[in-house]
Amino acid sequence: MRRFSRPTIAGIGIVIILVAVLWLNHLLQLPHHNPLRPLPIEQTDLRGSQPSGNLTITSPDVNPAAFKNQGDLAFIWQDLLYTLDGATGEVKQLTESGQVSQPAWSHDGQWLAFIRVTDPQAGTGPLWLVRRDGSQAHQVQGLPGPVAGGAFSWSPTDNVLAVTQNGIWLVPAEGEPNRLSQSGACYLAWSPDGRSLAYNITLPSDEPQNRTDALYTIAVDGGQPVERLTAPQGGMLQVTAWWPDGKGLLYWSAPVHSSSLAADGLDLWSLRLGDTGPKLLTKGLTHKGWLSLSPQGNLLMVTGDWRIVWARKSLAAINPASGTVRDLKNPEDCVAIDPAFSPDGRRIAFVAAKNLGDEVWGFDNDGELTDWVATRTLWVQNLDGSGAYPLTDAGAGVFQPFWSIGGDHILYVRDNALWSIEPGGGKPEKVLGPFPEQKELFGFYGFVSYLDMMAWRQP
Numbered sequence: 001m002r003r004f005s006r007p008t009i010a011g012i013g014i015v016i017i018l019v020a021v022l023w024l025n026h027l028l029q030l031p032h033h034n035p036l037r038p039l040p041i042e043q044t045d046l047r048g049s050q051p052s053g054n055l056t057i058t059s060p061d062v063n064p065a066a067f068k069n070q071g072d073l074a075f076i077w078q079d080l081l082y083t084l085d086g087a088t089g090e091v092k093q094l095t096e097s098g099q100v101s102q103p104a105w106s107h108d109g110q111w112l113a114f115i116r117v118t119d120p121q122a123g124t125g126p127l128w129l130v131r132r133d134g135s136q137a138h139q140v141q142g143l144p145g146p147v148a149g150g151a152f153s154w155s156p157t158d159n160v161l162a163v164t165q166n167g168i169w170l171v172p173a174e175g176e177p178n179r180l181s182q183s184g185a186c187y188l189a190w191s192p193d194g195r196s197l198a199y200n201i202t203l204p205s206d207e208p209q210n211r212t213d214a215l216y217t218i219a220v221d222g223g224q225p226v227e228r229l230t231a232p233q234g235g236m237l238q239v240t241a242w243w244p245d246g247k248g249l250l251y252w253s254a255p256v257h258s259s260s261l262a263a264d265g266l267d268l269w270s271l272r273l274g275d276t277g278p279k280l281l282t283k284g285l286t287h288k289g290w291l292s293l294s295p296q297g298n299l300l301m302v303t304g305d306w307r308i309v310w311a312r313k314s315l316a317a318i319n320p321a322s323g324t325v326r327d328l329k330n331p332e333d334c335v336a337i338d339p340a341f342s343p344d345g346r347r348i349a350f351v352a353a354k355n356l357g358d359e360v361w362g363f364d365n366d367g368e369l370t371d372w373v374a375t376r377t378l379w380v381q382n383l384d385g386s387g388a389y390p391l392t393d394a395g396a397g398v399f400q401p402f403w404s405i406g407g408d409h410i411l412y413v414r415d416n417a418l419w420s421i422e423p424g425g426g427k428p429e430k431v432l433g434p435f436p437e438q439k440e441l442f443g444f445y446g447f448v449s450y451l452d453m454m455a456w457r458q459p
Contacts, residue, residue: 058436064089066420066429070404070411071458072132074103074112075418078436081114083132094134101125102149105457106159111173112455113154113161115147123452124148127163129173142177143169149452150187150288157194160220164188168199170220181218181225187239192246195219200237200251203230213237215251217273229271229278238266238286243320244297248272250320252286262286263444265305270320279323282316287447289338289400294345297321298383302337309446310356310372315339315348317383328385330355334375340410342403345383347423349401349410352379352390363442373397373441378412380423394421394428400450405458413450 060077062084067073073084079099083092099117106112110132116139118125124146130137144166152163152171159173168181168188185199198217205211215229215237231237231253238252252266265285271278282303284290292300299320304312313335315328330336334352341348354375363369378398381388391410399413409420417433439448 060091060432061434062091062432063430064091066431070409070420071456072105072109073418073432074105074455074457075432076100076103076453081112081130083112084432092132092134094130094132094137099125102452103455104152104154105455106154106173107156108159109457109459111159113152115149118146122148127152127161127171129171136174140171140177143171153188153190155194155220156190156192162188162190162197162220164199168197168218180220180222183216183225186213189239189241189249191217191242192244195221198228198239198242198249200239202257209256210234211257213257215239215249215271217249228273229276236262236266240268240286240291241293243270244293244295248320250281250291250299251278263307265307268301270323272321281318281320281323282325285447287449288451289449292339292341292348294341295343296345298341298345300339300341300348300383302339303327304335306358307445308356308358308361309337310335310353310360311358313337315350317348317385326384328381329388331379331388331390336379338398338400340401340403341383342423343405343407347380347382347407349378349380349403349412349423351376351398351401353377361445369441372446378410378421380410391421391423391425393425394419399448402456411456418454 057078060082067084067086070086072086075082081094081100081103101115101117101123103112103114112130114128115125116128117123127140127147129140143163147163152161154161161171163169163171164185166184167179168185169177170180171177183201185201188197188199190197196217196219200213200215203212203214210233212233213231213236214227216225216227218225234256236254236257239249240252241250249271251269253269254262254266265283267283268281269278270281283305284301284303290302299318301316303314303316306312314330315336317326317328331352333355335355336350336352338351339348354372374396376398377396378391378394378401379388380391395414397414401410401412403410408422410423411418411420416435416438418431419428420431421428441448
């Protein structure tokens with residue numbers, strides 16, 4: 001196992017690091033949505049050549065009985081978009097060509113948004129919409145250029161997308177995009193009632209090392225932006241979510257703009273709307289899926305710094321309004337990751353994996369990596385940390401558990417397939433897979449996400 005040592009910073013070393021950080025600002029910056037040339041207009045027809053990189057198209061391996069009455073599942077199989085209807089068991093193919101990524105359901109389940117990838121390395125491409133029955137498929141026209149994952153999200157109450165592309169655009173499922181804000185927003189989040197958006201921008205500056213971010217909200221009916229917070233000089237902000245009651249915001253922050261430093265963790269803050277004094281909650285990585293909010297208003301998240309997943313990672317239950325943080329105990333000799341709330345907010349599911357320690361930053365061979373992945377097991381416990389138990393029947397190598405809306409099933413990924421198990425244990429059932437494409441198990445220092453290829457909607 002390849003091991004790396006992190007240098008100890010002391011004395012004059014601090015000065016050296018600060019100078020290096022300022023220099024890195026010119027090289028390692030957080031991504032921004034820069035102006036891009038519009039793509040050629042694409043016809044509203046998803047038929048055509050076979051999906052990219054695939055010579056033989058195979059039908060998805062689906063077990064509808066294991067997903068009965070569990071909602072709707074959109075998934076990608078050999079680059080193509082499919083849906084599984086939990087009520088009827090019908091599997092429907094929605095695209096016949098191209099490479100699909102980042103499927104997302106509209107709030108009523110009638111539409112899917114997705115990226116039709118044209119730049120596989122960047123994972124970007126034009127934004128498309130299609131009805132769940134496969135009709136009215138069309139590329140969204142009027143946006144400045146291709147989009148990336150995380151640059152669009154559906155309103156929680158309406159069939160309207162918010163898109164960050166040289167400002168904020170509102171894209172109705174049927175209609176033309178409308179530019180809501182001219183400012184170059186980097187990240188955005190819908191309010192729970194669908195009436196407002198929160199977003200962050202980088203303020204203009206003649207000195208790149210001193211560029212500063214600000215946090216805004218704006219009403220989607222055409223209101224004026226309201227500045228909520230400005231970072232200290234040179235500081236970075238990244239909005240992540242609203243409080244479940246809509247009375248406050250959660251955002252990440254760092255003293256400088258640096259993607260390298262951000263990869264090792266950011267501070268998470270909570271701001272009540274109307275207040276000027278935010279509360280520092282904890283520190284963590286900004287991975288999608290590592291924050292989980294309950295309808296009751298609690299936050300569950302992975303805490304800990306450094307980008308490596310197999311060390312320094314624990315769970316915390318947080319009250320965003322009061323700022324109270326309860327650190328939850330890990331299973332012995334393990335890290336705790338991939339948390340998810342039960343629908344009633346009383347229990348959590350998560351993945352425990354062997355803690356390899358601070359000095360492990362890579363693996364000498366695939367066998368060592370595979371051995372560590374095999375330690376990833378599914379656990380369930382109460383929100384207060386009591387009653388923890390492993391679901392050994394779920395098997396080894398578990399990723400990203402999610403609860404059903406009734407709380408009677410947990411879906412998770414194992415062996416490149418989607419499985420379902422009852423929270424009390426028992427024999428798991430395979431819902432889908434294994435997928436023809438295999439995720440690279442090292443991912444980003446151990447973080448692997450399947451959210452770019454599946455979307456689960458529960459009515």
